[in-house]
Amino acid sequence: MKMSFHNPVLFKELKLRFRSPKSFVGIFFYLAAMCVFVFGFIFTTMSLTGVSYFRPTESMLLFAFLAFIQLGLVLFITPGLTAGAISSEREKQTLPILLTTSQSSFQIILGKLLSSVAFLMLLTVAALPVYSLVFLFGGISPMDFVRIFFFLFVTLLAIGSIGILFSTLIRRTIVSMIATYGMMLFLSVVTGFLLIIVLQVTRLNFTGVGPLPTSIVGHVLASINPAVLFATILSPAMGESIAEMTQVKFPVWIGYLIFYLSITVISLWLAVKKLRVNMKRFK
Template sequence: MKSLLLNPVLNKEFKLRLRSFKSYLGILIYLLVLGTIGIGFIFLTTMNARMGYFRPEESRVMFMVLSMVQLALILFMTPGLTAGVISGERERQTLNMLLTTKQSSGSIIIGKLLSSLSFLLLIIVASLPLYSITFLFGGVAPGTILATFGLYLVTILTIGSLGVMFSTLIRKTIVAMITTYGVALFLTAFTAFLAMLSIQFLSLGGPNQAQNPIPYLLLMGNPAAVLITVFEPSMQKELLDQSGISIPLWISYLFTCALLITSSLWISIAKLRPNMKGKRSKRPKE
């Protein structure tokens, strides 16, 4: 823990990121997008209501809309912040200089990951006042808000670890970024599409169809599906009944994310430094 707090890579990245005007501009744009969606939702709802009231049920819908939009923004921003942390150093020809320091491979990878994700966490924390609107009108339990932000944290760590891994394995930043976006798209849209197809095929068998765990297994790594089950527990119950699995989807999601984070960081640390032993063994003896 002490080595993490005294990590020079992490301290340098913190200072450089917070000195940039683009960081504050990014936070401003992020909050403007969420604020515009929230205020626009309230305006449209009150305009269409007969008495002009904003009911607690509508506040719950607004919270769900803001949460899904924020999850989409997280999935969009995380690859851009993490997929170039190592490949960018390689393109600037500063990676070899970084590797000659006393910092271990694990310290460099963890420092790069945390410095990139800390900015995204700062943006999420800055959006908390917007969610206070739901407390003003009611309709959302505090446990739901905590579960939502916990899901954000796990998703950020997972996509960020994958971005660092691809940044380590791939030399070009643009290629690493596209690959990370592709994996994020696969975990969300593609798995949801396959799950919907499998559910449609199962529905063709009639009411006496056998239980099939395929939709559940496909959605184990889908953050959007887990977020929907947090909002609508009845959908999770229906999914568990169809699959015959009694484990809640969010527990399987945590297990899947833990596996992805561990394997991605391990590969990144192992592949950061070139393997010089094999090259030395191939040298001819004098």
């Protein structure tokens, strides 16, 4: 419990990050852009349909757009915040000083991770009033809202842990950032492209007699792709369609949780093990 609630590295990083007015200016412009998008979407939809009210079905579409905007925010900003957490300390030659303190490797890694993702969590929480506008028009259940934010948090932790791992293993921040963005693109873009290819090959090999052949590879690719998961949450019919095409009844969201929580644990464990690897040579 002491590690979780008394972490000087975490407190120091949070003070440094939020002491600058740039963080709050960034939050202001982010919320302003979200509000412009929401009100622009509402007025554009009302003008195109020729009615003076906003329909619940259109509210669901607006909620989907907001969810994917925040997913893109998590995927593309998290690597930039975490990929230099340890390597920047090494480049500034302050890492040896940090390692000689009484803080354990786990406290250092956890403090760096949580401080790096705290800004994104603040952006996510700050956007809650914008999401409340969607609830005014109906069509969205509170459970949809909770699921979206829960899986955003899981994705944020996983991508952040990968960034911390590469930042620990690689000495240069630029190279670490490139590796983290490459992993993010693989998980979010390449897996989706491979999923389309696998499903197309499965359909081409289908003789037309009986059910479609089982495609475990296709189901795994669907389970680790964030965009596919969000699509299944926002539209349960999408999940049924994937189960029908792959002939695997295992829920996509369970596979997503298992994969990304495993990635988080393994990345943090490796980062902790490799943080003091050079110091052990002199013992």
